[in-house]
Amino acid sequence: MTETTFSALGVPAPLVASLAAEGKTTAFPIQVDTLPDTLKGRDVLGRGKTGSGKTLAFSIPLVARLGGALAGGRRRPGRPLALVLSPTRELATQISAVITPLAKAYDLKTTTIFGGVNQSRQVNALNEGVDIVVACPGRLEDLMKQGHVTLDAIEITVLDEADHMADLGFLPVVTRLMNKTPKSGQRMLFSATLDNGVDKLVSRYLRNQVLHSVDEANSPVAAMTHHVFVVEGALAKRALVRKLASGTGRRILFTRTKHAAKKLARELTAGGIPALDLHGNLTQGIRDRNLAAFAAGDVRVLVATDVAARGVHVDDIELVVHVDPPAEHKAYLHRSGRTARAGKQGEVVTITQPSQRKETEELLRRAKISVRPRAVTADSPAVVELVGEVAEIVMPVFAQDQSRRNRPTGVRTSGGGEVARRGAHDGGREGSKPRSGRSQSGRSQSGKPLGGKPKGGKSQSGKPLGGKPKGGKSQSARGQARNAARGGAGGARGGAGGARSSKRTRRG
DSSP states (O other), rough: OOOBTTTGOOOOOOOOHHHHHHHHOOHHHHHHHHHHTTTOHHHHHHHHTTSSSHHHEEEEHHHHHHTTTTOSSSSOOOOOEEOOOOOOOHHHHHHHHHHHHHTTTTTTTTEEOSSSOHHHHHHHHHHOOHHHEEOOOHHHHHHHHHHHHTTTTTEEEEEHHHHHHHTTHHHHHHHHHHTTTTTTTTTEEEESSSSSTHHEEEHOOOOSOOOEEEEETGGGGGHHHHHHHEESHHHHHHHHHHHHHHHEEEEEEEEHHHHHHHHHHHHHHHHHOOEEEETOOOOOOOHHHHHHHHHHSSEEEEOOOOGGTTTOOSEEEEHHHHHOOOHHHHHHHHHTTTSSSSOOOOOEEEEEEEEGHHHHHHHHHHHOOOOOOOEOOTTTHHHHHHHBBOOOOOOOGGGGGGGGOOOOOOEETHHHHHSEEEOOOGGGGGGOOOOTOOOOGBTTTTTOOOOSGGGGGGTTTTTTSSSOOOTTOOOOOOHHHHHHHHHHHHHHHHHHHHHHHHHHHHEE
């Protein structure tokens, strides 16, 4: 197939140079199809599977038109010129990361707006004046009600992953936001499907739109290879998951629940395979740091729930594992779309047990995936070949095992463990607290509080602190020796307690 350059599609020279600096010189099919229309200001409905290049397809014309045909005037506080609506915080961050280097070519300012974080940064950015806002619908509407932003100056509106916004119940909010934008502005809607009310958005807000749909044969996602591995029992499944996680490349393991994601990340880390979790129970700061560590290659395994299925736009993910098959076929496609991005090859594994086999086959049938299930163990040739080179084991070092001064750099999982890694970022202090709810620096290795009196105001030997010993006599040399011996035994017992505490921290 003939490759098409961005320059040949009419992309302005400053953006061509910006794209080339990132190694992007040829366009994907959906970009080839849509750019001639979007650069002219036409409304476009773009349909394409996840990973097909939709983000760049709308980012290029958005920046090109704001920097060219629509340029002029100074920035006005709280009145942006372009709006991109995204269903999730992670996706909003990823979209902003694509737009920002392009916007710099025309000195345009971009900001993100989403919930789960303090709004002060977002309000300050709006007050200073921004050109492009990438937002989740709920927080944006909140800021509008507070009077921090209006949408009456919007020239270009983009709805990204509109079908997922429908799945999450955002369409009423999206409708209210769209009603606040000028009818004369350019509107682009990108979605994998047109169900659940997305078709109503199209008919209501797009004018004389051009439909561009990337078919399966031309999509980079067609480069995926799908596998279904059948295992007998929980132990066999655990061994298979560990084997699939042990390779050298990036991989994402998907679970159905937040608890399962946290537990699996902790088990892998404790077993020498550094892993981070990504799910809705984490604060936005930890989610951002875990995703950044994964994208930077500090950790090669990410264990995620479906919150990440649309939010992880990271290239070079060689394997996606459905540890738990998803509930419906759309989730399967979006999870799987984390691999085979940017035209690369990718592998997708679904792990199932005999009792799940029928529902898994129905799931794949609805996803239009044809693959024959295979019964395997962790040591089966098909598994070993898929994993390829096995990465070096990296055993975790927990906080109570080292002083803060000597602690190695590392990355922290939500379970409180710190993974010692050469060259990793010093992000270990950013994880959550141990399950006890106390800072580990506030306890000794034996589990006793540091500083102040022990419980009951007594010494470890059981005698009152301060004043004379019982009977009013000073302690004899023999008594001192005896108590020293007892202290040694107590120290040994304390060391054992510390070991038990370490185990509890790993598990809990």
